[in-house]
Structure formats: C-alpha cells, structure tokens
Amino acid sequence: MRDIEVQTANGRTVEDIVAAVELDGLTRNYGERAALDDVTLKLDAAQTLVVFGPNGAGKTTLLRVLATLLRPHAGKVTVLGAEFPDDAWQVRGRIGLLGHDPLLYRELTARENLRYHARLHDIDDELVERQLAAVSMTSRAEEPVRTLSRGMVQRVAVARATLHDPELLLLDEPYANLDPAAIELVEPLIGPSSGCTRVLSSHDPGRGLAESDLVLGLRAGRVALLADATGVSTNAVAELYR
C-alpha cells in the first residue's frame, strides 16, 4: 500500500519515480531466438540486482537493453524514469556500463581514453586525474592500453564507466581479471558503497548474493528465479547452472 501518493506534473507518482529499473514483459530477440523472454521485475533506487545464469542465458543482453544499446522488441522498459526506446535519450549520460569490452581504444593511452570520454560527457580533466588515482593507474596513464595487462585494462575501464558519476551502474562480471587488491581498490567506484543503483551479472554466487538486494536467475532468456537476496541460497543459484 502506498503511504504517499503525490502526482507529479507528468502524472507519475513518487513511488513510480523511486523505481530505478522497471521491466514489464521485456522481450528481446536475435533473429528467431528469444534472448530475453517476458522478463518482469522492479528495482528500487540505490539497490543492487544481481543476475545469475549460464552462458547464453541473456545476462549481457539484459544489460545492453538497460544501457539503451539494444532496443526491446516487446514489453515495457523504464529506466530512471525514462521509457525505452522512445525516451532513452534522456538517460544517456546517467548510466555507466562496464561490460566484457572495456570500451577503450587500444592505441590510445589510459589518460587519452579517459579524457576522450570526459569530453563526451563534458567533464573536466581534473576528474580524469582523480579517477586514474582512484584505480591506481596514474603511473601507467601514459602507456597505450594495448600494452597494459588485463587487470589494468579492467581498472581503467572501471574509471571510464564511473567517470561521469552515473546513477545506474550496469556491471557485466565486473571483477573478472581483477586480483583481490584491485577488487578492493575499485569497490568505492562500483561496489555497494558507491551508492549507485546497480545491475550486476555474476557467476560467483557468494559475492553476488552478499552484495545484492534482489536476485534474478535467467535460463535461456526466461526468468527462472526472482527473489529478495536474503531468501536465496547459493544452492538455489547453483541449480540455475545444472
């Protein structure tokens, strides 16, 4: 039951606005195959949704739809108050995507890459230096990305994804290639303490459940599990992979 029912100018209620991500029957196809089939969920602001599922379950597709990079083929998708695909332009610049691809030009240095993204987001170079320091890459910032190790590239990618201080973080196996020290290093940027609404895909039930509020399990694009994280065991997650 709603305690407050305040209508805003465009007719949305306060409760509606609090939901950072709302999916209602989201379907996305690749040719004849449904990569996502009738996915429905609601994620409140500042909460974390963790998505589990075997390879090809639709995790990356879900993140790319939420990032406005793929159009939904059916259903309703509302992110940060904007309905996709018509109003997707409203949320560009408010979403940070950290995917399998670091979105960095290999021939450019870490600093050049971040400055390029900073200019796209109209951000001062000062923040680039802060981001480089935050991921402990200042000393290697002048080296081309192609010469960096995978872990270092991932750290630069974290700096890139959070450079514009996004409200919604979309993280596709964000800790891949990172050693424990690096995971600790990037935690303030992409971890629970970042304060962002987060959608996180993971194959690590322990970590995933520990830092999430809501759990989504996908199998062949369909919802196989959707529950509060407190009520989900690692065994239930493991079942998704069998």
Added chain:
Amino acid sequence: MSAPGKTSPHAAMSQDVHARPGRSAHAPTGTAKVVRALLRKELLVELRTLESIPGMSLFAVTTFVVFHFALNQDTVSGQEAAGILWVTLLFAAMLGVNRLFVADADQGGFDGFLLAPVDRTALLIAKAIALLAYLLVLELIAVPAFGLLLLGPPLGQALPGLLAPLALGDIGVAAIGTLVAALAVRTRARDLLGPLLALPLLVPIVIGCARASAPLFYATRVGGDGNPPLRWLGTLALYDLVFGLIAYAVFDFLLED
C-alpha cells in the same frame, strides 16, 4: 547521486552531483565540443596505427606506375588523364572509407559514444572531416605523383583549375563514404559491402570530376578558358549537397540497434 558514505572521487569533489564543479549535470554536451573530441581521437589513432593514409597513398602511386606500363605510353592527357586520375583517387579513397569505423566497431567506440549524452550527428561530422583530411593528404602525394609519372602537360598549368574539382570531389566522397562506412561496418561482410554500396553512389562524382578536370589536362587549351566547366562544378556541388543532407538525415538511424 551521492549516497551517504560515498568515498568515490566524485563524492570527494562534492556531495551534490548536480552542483558539482567539473561537470554539467548530465546535460547534453555541445556538438562542437564533441566533434573536436572525436576528431582529436580519430587523428591520434591514425597517427599511432598509420592504417589509412599510407595505404591510400601507396595504392595511388602504385596504380599510376601500373598505368604507366600497362598503357605503354610515357604520358597521357585530356579525358584519358582525367579518367586515370579520378578512378585511382576513388579506389584509394575506398581504402580509407573501409577503415573509417573499424576501430570504433572493434574496440567498443560505438558503445562508448552511444552511452554519452551527445548529438549523434557529431560522429558524422567528425568522421567526414577526418576522411576529408585523409583525402587531402592522399592528394598532396598522389596528384604530384600523377604529374611526374603520367601527365603530359605540366601539372603546374592545370593545378589552379584542379583545386575546385578536387575540393568538390573530396566533399562528396567524405559525405557518401562516411554514410556507407557507418552502414557497412556493423555487418559481417563489411569489407565487401562498403565498396559495393559506395562505388555506385560515387560514380557520378568520378564522372563530374573527370569531366571538370579533362580540359585542364590538354597541352593546348581546347575550347575553353583553362578553367573547369562550371556546369560540372555545379553538378558536383548539387550532388554533394544532396548527399550531405541525406547523410545528416539518416545517420542517427544507422547508429541505432
């Protein structure tokens, strides 16, 4: 957003994101600023990789050498010379067109751009300017090489008149090339599809440029004042305008999923 206890660099700068120094609260970034950023990135990548300009230039010079021997002539002039010059420049340009979006497609540049609050037309403008710059460098090498290897009449005599067809040809190739490259790069057969789509669209430019240049390549002036025919220059300008507008109108849709 700035949650309590946030310790990121952003939080360190200010508690209020929307009043934070150093950024403009997710407002769309100005198109001119984005074009500059894209262009700078484009030229840096080309300078580091040298994937386009050296290949285009080498191709053009090699083609002139091949023509030199294949035609079994020391020199060419008139319409023949104009045809050789423009067909060679067209195919050399195709090498640049084919590479125009490859780094963006292969290294996630498209996604990074599409996630930003920017006018997508900025990408069209920046890429077209970059391609224009590549064509300019190509012509700085290829045109003198053509004068040395094949052209009968002195190049210096034709050069002032040649500037207008070169400029109009380059603008048309840049507009059409950028459009086609953006369309082809996301397909699996991009190396084949690019030229297949671009060449028919570029044929009118080759015809216009060759017709406009031919009178300049005669040893003695034949029925003209030494300037390229205005009729062909006008046709080229109109064609450039039409395809510039088409590119502007449809480019956004090419970037969409």
